[in-house]
Amino acid sequence: MPKIKMKGKEVTIPKDGNSSSKFEELGIALSCCGGICGTCKIKVLKGIENINPKTEEEMEFQLEKNERLACQCHKIKGDIEIDYEEW
Template structure:
């Protein structure tokens, strides 16, 4: 078993079998990595492997559509495309909380 630490989710630590998909581990263990499609199309699951980048598989073509070479060098990956060979620590940009729609002030009726 390998260890995955979800830094942005309070440092939550979980275990998973080797060769597990990072996004699937996050979903199963409530790790918190944001996602929309899960298939490499939207780029929502962009995350940073803070420790253990050497324990991930190779970059996929779908990731190259959303991330730059500079981002890969900094440790960024798409969770849905990343399979784990060993322990990793991962962080991500939290999604902004949904806010209530702002309604325009209604005009005062004239007398």
């Protein structure tokens, strides 16, 4: 099963694909969970091709190519490595 790695920590995405709780386990602040607040912005260091394409909500943000909103990463099909800084 795919893993999310961040700053030496690692979580495994369960079979049901619920990645949101796993991002929270890593300390990422999920607030609206709808792609509106932007608090969950992450930088994808490796494996960006393993995440579903950017959603319409993400297009509203001025995200760099390697940046995503964690709450909008619904389908992760392979390992990724990310970085996150609390706002």
